[in-house]
Amino acid sequence: MTFDVARIRADFPILDREINGHPLVYLDSANTSQKPRQVLEIMRQHNERHNGNVSRSVHTLGTEATSAYEGARAKIASFVNAATPDEIVFTKNSTEAINLVAYAGGQHLNLKPGDEIVVSEMEHHSNIVPWQLLCERTGATLRWFGVTDDGRLDESNLDDLVNERTKLVSIVHMSNVLGTINDVSRIVARARQVGALVMLDCSQSVPHLPVDVRALGVDFIAFTGHKMLGPTGIGVLWGKYELLAAMPPFLAGGSMIETVTMQGTTYAPPPARFEAGTPPIAEAIGLGAAVDYLTAIGMENVHQHEQDITAYALKALGDMPGVRIFGPSTPDGRGGTLSFAVDGVHPHDVGQILDAQGVEVRVGHHCAKPTCARFGVPATTRASFYLYTTQDEVDALVQGLDQVRKVFG
Helix, strand or coil: CCCCHHHHHCCCHHHHCEECCEECEECECCCCCCCCHHHHHHHHHHHHHCCCCCCCCCCHHHHHHHHHHHHHHHHHHHHCCCCCHHHEEEECCHHHHHHHHHHHHHHHHCCCCCCEEEEECCCCHHHCHHHHHHHHHHCCEEEEEEECCCCCEECCCHHHHCCCCEEEEEEECECCCCCEECCCHHHHHHHHHHCCEEEEECCCCCCCCCCCHHHHCCCEEEEEHHHCCCCCCCEEEEECHHHHHHCCCCCCCCCCEEEEECCEEEECCCCHHHCCCCCCHHHHHHHHHHHHHHHHHCHHHHHHHHHHHHHHHHHHHHCCCCEEEECCCCCCCECCEEEEEECCECHHHHHHHHHHCCEECEEECCCCHHHHHHCCCCCEEEEECCCCCCHHHHHHHHHHHHHHHHHCC
C-alpha cells in the first residue's frame, strides 16, 4: 500500500461525520486513535462466527479463537522485532503493563532502602505513580531527569543520576505533551555500565514510528492498542524472555498455572504466567488487524507523513500572535503531538470554541501534571496528528484559534 492520505481516510468511517454542522476535524489521536474498517470488520467477524475461549477448549470455536489470538501475538512480536512471540504479554493497556513490571519486576529486583529508580519530569502519570508506590513499599528512592526549556530531556547529570544504586530506569520514548522523541542510547549505555534495567513507555512511539526493541537495547516496553488504530482494553508488555521468566506472577487464577495442589502451585512460563483469566480475545485480534494495516502502509511512511504535518502545524501556529507552543520548535526529534497555550484564555474555553467549529482537541494536564508544572501552566490545549491527518485540518485548527482570539479579544 502506497501512502495516500485520501485513500487512507476512506478506510475510517468516523471521518465522514459532522460535528456541530462542520466536517469532523479529529486532532486527538494521542488520546485515542480512530479505527479503520479493516479492524472493525475483523472484530465483528470474530464475534459473529468464531467466538470461543482460548487455550482451554478442544472444540472448533475454541481452536479458531486460540489460533487468531496467538496469531495476533505473533504479528505484534514481528511489528516490534521481538525475539519470540513469547516475549509479548497482553495487558489491558500501557498502564497495566507498567504496573506489571513495577510489581513483578520490583519483586524480582528485591529492592531495599538505598536502591534507586529513575524516571523523568516528562512522564505520563502511569510512568510515575507505579514507581512511587514501589518506592513506598520497599524504601527505595525515586529520582528523575529534568526537562530543558525547549522540551528535551536534560541528560547533563546522567552519570550522577544513573549510578551504582540505580536498579531500573523507566522513561517515555515519546512525550504525550511535548511530542519529544527521546534518543535513549546514552541512557541505555549508562544503565548497562551500572547494571540497571531499562523500561520505555512507548505508548506514543509504537503507533507512530518504527520501533525495534532489539535495536533499542532496552529490557521492557509498554504500549496500547487504542492509540494505534486498535480497540480499547488491549495493551502490550514486551520484555526480554529471560527477565519475564524470572519474574513472579502479577495476577493469579486460571491459565497462568502449570499445576495446582492444595499444598502449592507452580506457574506457567511467560507469557501465560502474566495472562490470568479470560483475556480480551476480540480486542487482541483487532490489534493484530491494526498491526496488519500499519505494516502494509509502512511505519517509515507514517512517521514521514506526521513529520510533514507537524512541520506545517509548527509554522502555522508559530506565526499566530499570543500562541505559545510547548516542546521542540522543529520537527526534528519530535512526533505529531503539539501542545500550546493561548494567552489569556483557559484551555477549556479554547477546546469548547474549537469543538463548536468541529475541531476535536484535548485540553487539560494530559495525565502529566509535572510536565505542565515544569512550564508554569496548569493545563494546555493539545492537537495530535496521525496517518489520516491533512494540512486542511491544520488550517481548520488555525481558523478555530482565530475564532478563539475574536471571542476573547
